[in-house]
Amino acid sequence: MSKTILAVDDSTSMRQMVSFTLKGAGYDVTEAADGQQALDIAKTRGFDMVLSDVNMPVMDGIELIKNLRTLPNYKFIPILMLTTEAGTEKKMEGKAAGATGWIVKPFNPDQLLNTVNRVLG
Amino acid sequence: MSIDLSQFKQTFIEESDEGLDVLESGLLALDSGTADDEVIHAVFRAAHSIKGGAGTFGLNEIADFTHVMETLLDEMRDGRREISKEAVNLLLNSVDVLRELMDAARDDSSPDMSRADDVKTLLDVMLSGENAAEQTTEVVSDSAELSAEMKNRDSRQTGWLIKLHPHEHMLRTGNDTVRIFKELNTLGDMESTADLSGLPELLHMDPELSYLSWEIILKNNAELGDIKKATIEEIFEWVEDDCDLLIEPLMSETSEISAEELSGEFLPSSADTAAGSVTEDVLQSHIDVLMVQDDDSVTTDNKTVSSSEQSTEKIAPNVSPIQKKSEKKKKPKVEGSIRVGTNKVDSLIDMVGELVITQSMLSQLGEHFSMGKLETLRGGLAQLERNIRELQESVMRIRMLPISFSFQRFPRLVHDLSQKMSKKIELKMTGEQTELDKAVMEKIGDPMVHLVRNSLDHGIEEPHVRLAAGKDEMGIIRLNAYHQGGFIVIEISDDGAGLPRDKLLEKAIEKGLVSPQDNLSDEKIYDLIFHPGFSTADQVSDISGRGVGMDVVRKNIKDLGGKVEVSTTPGEGTTFTIRLPLTLAILDGQLIQVGQETYIIPLVSIIESFEVDVSKINSIDRANEVYKIRDEYIPLIRLYDVFDVQPETTCLQECLLVVVEGDGGKAGLLVDDLLSQQQVVIKSLETNYKRVPGFSGATILGDGTISLILDMSGLLILASEMQSTPNYANA
Numbered sequence: 022m023s024k025t026i027l028a029v030d031d032s033t034s035m036r037q038m039v040s041f042t043l044k045g046a047g048y049d050v051t052e053a054a055d056g057q058q059a060l061d062i063a064k065t066r067g068f069d070m071v072l073s074d075v076n077m078p079v080m081d082g083i084e085l086i087k088n089l090r091t092l093p094n095y096k097f098i099p100i101l102m103l104t105t106e107a108g109t110e111k112k113m114e115g116k117a118a119g120a121t122g123w124i125v126k127p128f129n130p131d132q133l134l135n136t137v138n139r140v141l142g
Numbered sequence: 143m144s145i146d147l148s149q150f151k152q153t154f155i156e157e158s159d160e161g162l163d164v165l166e167s168g169l170l171a172l173d174s175g176t177a178d179d180e181v182i183h184a185v186f187r188a189a190h191s192i193k194g195g196a197g198t199f200g201l202n203e204i205a206d207f208t209h210v211m212e213t214l215l216d217e218m219r220d221g222r223r224e225i226s227k228e229a230v231n232l233l234l235n236s237v238d239v240l241r242e243l244m245d246a247a248r249d250d251s252s253p254d255m256s257r258a259d260d261v262k263t264l265l266d267v268m269l270s271g272e273n274a275a276e277q278t279t280e281v282v283s284d285s286a287e288l289s290a291e292m293k294n295r296d297s298r299q300t301g302w303l304i305k306l307h308p309h310e311h312m313l314r315t316g317n318d319t320v321r322i323f324k325e326l327n328t329l330g331d332m333e334s335t336a337d338l339s340g341l342p343e344l345l346h347m348d349p350e351l352s353y354l355s356w357e358i359i360l361k362n363n364a365e366l367g368d369i370k371k372a373t374i375e376e377i378f379e380w381v382e383d384d385c386d387l388l389i390e391p392l393m394s395e396t397s398e399i400s401a402e403e404l405s406g407e408f409l410p411s412s413a414d415t416a417a418g419s420v421t422e423d424v425l426q427s428h429i430d431v432l433m434v435q436d437d438d439s440v441t442t443d444n445k446t447v448s449s450s451e452q453s454t455e456k457i458a459p460n461v462s463p464i465q466k467k468s469e470k471k472k473k474p475k476v477e478g479s480i481r482v483g484t485n486k487v488d489s490l491i492d493m494v495g496e497l498v499i500t501q502s503m504l505s506q507l508g509e510h511f512s513m514g515k516l517e518t519l520r521g522g523l524a525q526l527e528r529n530i531r532e533l534q535e536s537v538m539r540i541r542m543l544p545i546s547f548s549f550q551r552f553p554r555l556v557h558d559l560s561q562k563m564s565k566k567i568e569l570k571m572t573g574e575q576t577e578l579d580k581a582v583m584e585k586i587g588d589p590m591v592h593l594v595r596n597s598l599d600h601g602i603e604e605p606h607v608r609l610a611a612g613k614d615e616m617g618i619i620r621l622n623a624y625h626q627g628g629f630i631v632i633e634i635s636d637d638g639a640g641l642p643r644d645k646l647l648e649k650a651i652e653k654g655l656v657s658p659q660d661n662l663s664d665e666k667i668y669d670l671i672f673h674p675g676f677s678t679a680d681q682v683s684d685i686s687g688r689g690v691g692m693d694v695v696r697k698n699i700k701d702l703g704g705k706v707e708v709s710t711t712p713g714e715g716t717t718f719t720i721r722l723p724l725t726l727a728i729l730d731g732q733l734i735q736v737g738q739e740t741y742i743i744p745l746v747s748i749i750e751s752f753e754v755d756v757s758k759i760n761s762i763d764r765a766n767e768v769y770k771i772r773d774e775y776i777p778l779i780r781l782y783d784v785f786d787v788q789p790e791t792t793c794l795q796e797c798l799l800v801v802v803e804g805d806g807g808k809a810g811l812l813v814d815d816l817l818s819q820q821q822v823v824i825k826s827l828e829t830n831y832k833r834v835p836g837f838s839g840a841t842i843l844g845d846g847t848i849s850l851i852l853d854m855s856g857l858l859i860l861a862s863e864m865q866s867t868p869n870y871a872n873a
Contacts, residue, residue, distance in 0.1 A: 034154035076187045099316040121316035122380030127197025
């Protein structure tokens with residue numbers, strides 16, 4: 022069974038790119054457009070990994086991670102933030118919320134895949 | 143694996159268009175002081191997303207440019223920088239630049255960076271004023287690292303000693319030490335010793351906590367090459383705050399090298415990095431230059447708009463080369479796509495589902511049909527009809543977009559123009575959620591811009607004039623939209639001086655449009671502003687008003703099957719009312735019969751229809767007949783003559799008269815019979831055949847026959863041409 026990933030980003034193009042890349046590598050990807058959507062999906066099923074943008078409307082990535090970590094299924098799974106190099110503070114904030122790590126934007130599909138493979142491999 | 147990113151570029155550009163709109167409207171709100179915290183966050187988020195996406199999809203010019211904007215916005219968001227008018231204006235200019243860059247990206251053409259570079263310089267200047275010191279320290283710390291790195295690169299080093307003590311809670315961030323070990327193992331030869339001393343008794347052990355610590359010796363492997371400290375650090379990047387970590391070089395015994403030997407050499411001279419301190423003057427002069435450029439572009443833009451109807455040659459000298467280039471670039475717009483809400487798609491799928499059920503029900507009925515089942519058949523057909531009608535409505539809804547798409551450009555327009563004209567104007571918009579067909583929306587944009595510019599320029603008075611008239615200094619322009627019947631109504635109103643009735647009349651007489659003897663109603667006088675070649679502005683301004691324009695506005699709206707009217711109250715303001723059909727794809731038609739032919743008259747053009755009363759016909763000759771309705775004489779058009787078909791009868795008593803209204807006034811059409819009224823789907827003649835005067839399109843009727851749709855304005859012109867040709871009357 023292929024590993025499952027929940028990809029969260031409010032930017033459609035970004036989400037499509039992440040999803041396309043990971044699906045191409047054989048992962049089973051589910052998309053969500055903001056934190057709240059992601060949380061709603063997460064409450065109904067488990068994932069092997071969550072990739073989330075930080076800056077999003079409705080519920081941002083930090084809030085999402087905090088919420089996910091309270092769910093039994095999500096206590097220890099890797100949750101990566103997709104963030105920009107400028108966001109050192111955000112990274113720390115994300116870590117405090119329970120993020121496993123981050124992928125720095127802009128990234129190309131290979132970089133994304135390397136990191137995901139590393140974590141899930 | 144390499145993935146073609148260009149497939150996502152289009153999506154990115156589209157969502158960036160939306161992002162830019164958010165940026166723009168947010169900045170305008172910030173400027174007018176009506177913004178709350180959420181606005182600056184949304185603005186920042188928009189810039190942030192554009193930057194991230196642009197970088198990812200290889201649009202580096204956009205990414206670089208947005209990066210500077212984002213930094214500025216970040217400072218504003220955190221309250222480190224005041225949200226000044228200058229900054230907002232500069233950011234608005236940046237939005238314009240981004241739009242240009244996006245357009246270039248859309249066409250895959252290389253962007254014109256001259257304006258982008260100018261604006262970017264200004265942004266840099268604005269930013270560097272305060273951040274010069276920060277930059278310097280950054281460089282120094284970089285150099286310190288550099289010297290450390292030099293030390294590590296020494297050849298006598300054989301590997302690394304890593305001491306790792308994860309904090310108890312490290313696992314809670316989803317970081318697994320096993321993964322880290324696996325990764326380290328790929329770098330070289332690894333030996334590790336676990337320290338179990340921290341491990342409690344099983345009874346007290348919490349499986350969610352981490353108790354161990356490790357000493358790892360990672361030796362350079364001849365095949366894999368020397369290990370860099372940075373590579374190891376990268377592996378620990380995510381956990382550096384969740385553990386105690388020590389990475390020390392593992393030296394061979396002869397290794398002794400003093401750090402002092404190396405340090406110092408690589409420290410930069412601080413003079414290099416002291417970014418030029420910028421005076422306010424420099425900043426201001428840059429802004430001035432930009433403002434002037436901006437003015438130019440407005441001017442040329444307007445001239446292009448207003449004179450395009452006359453002759454294109456005239457504008458050529460006025461248009462700067464840059465402006466021309468950007469116009470050229472804009473033209474080959476890619477086939478537009480529509481973003482459709484999922485609820486609309488869902489309802490569509492529902493409809494199709496129901497349609498399938500009805501269809502299978504009917505086909506089952508057809509297999510074993512007997513007359514006894516006639517009622518069921520009728521019921522089924524009625525259901526089918528309902529399904530199809532709902533389906534049609536749902537499909538039409540897909541093309542419907544809220545008019546806010548069209549409205550959203552106005553805050554910026556009003557902001558820029560009112561600043562330029564030193565008027566104080568507030569824009570109030572209501573009914574933004576009113577939906578209309580995308581095709582109509584695209585075509586109504588320019589006429590609306592013209593009307594709003596007109597209100598700004600001619601409608602709203604100068605502040606001192608307003609004060610003198612006892613009005614608020616701040617003028618108000620209102621945009622409103624609502625549905626009425628099958629139409630959307632758009633109102634553009636101002637609380638300005640109103641149209642000068644006497645001045646209009648005077649001008650019209652002077653220009654010979656009306657004669658002094660004509661006793662015109664106020665309405666007719668105000669309507670004169672839509673007359674070609676009519677302008678009352680004392681001075682032609684570059685905002686609006688060269689006398690070409692209002693007639694073009696009316697023509698464009700007519701082309702869409704709509705109409706525009708003006709009403710005004712002196713001293714209180716003017717309102718333009720645009721009525722447009724909701725869609726261009728379907729129209730309510732009246733089927734009429736002439737001989738063997740069936741034609742369709744758009745229901746909106748029909749005023750009334752009745753049997754012909756011969757006594758009310760006055761004829762000058764056979765080709766010029768008029769019919770008297772109440773106090774009005776209208777020309778009579780025998781459709782069979784115009785279309786050259788054999789009528790059922792030429793006897794007037796047996797004919798029906800349909801009174802219609804077109805561009806050139808009213809007319810009575812003589813037809814053989816009125817058939818049903820129905821909605822018809824318009825098929826373009828132009829795309830399938832060629833443009834035919836008098837017809838706006840064709841449609842396929844229920845029985846499969848093709849029927850032509852009459853275009854009233856065209857028909858009236860056609861008829862009047864024929865009537866003035868005596869040859870035809872004799873034929």
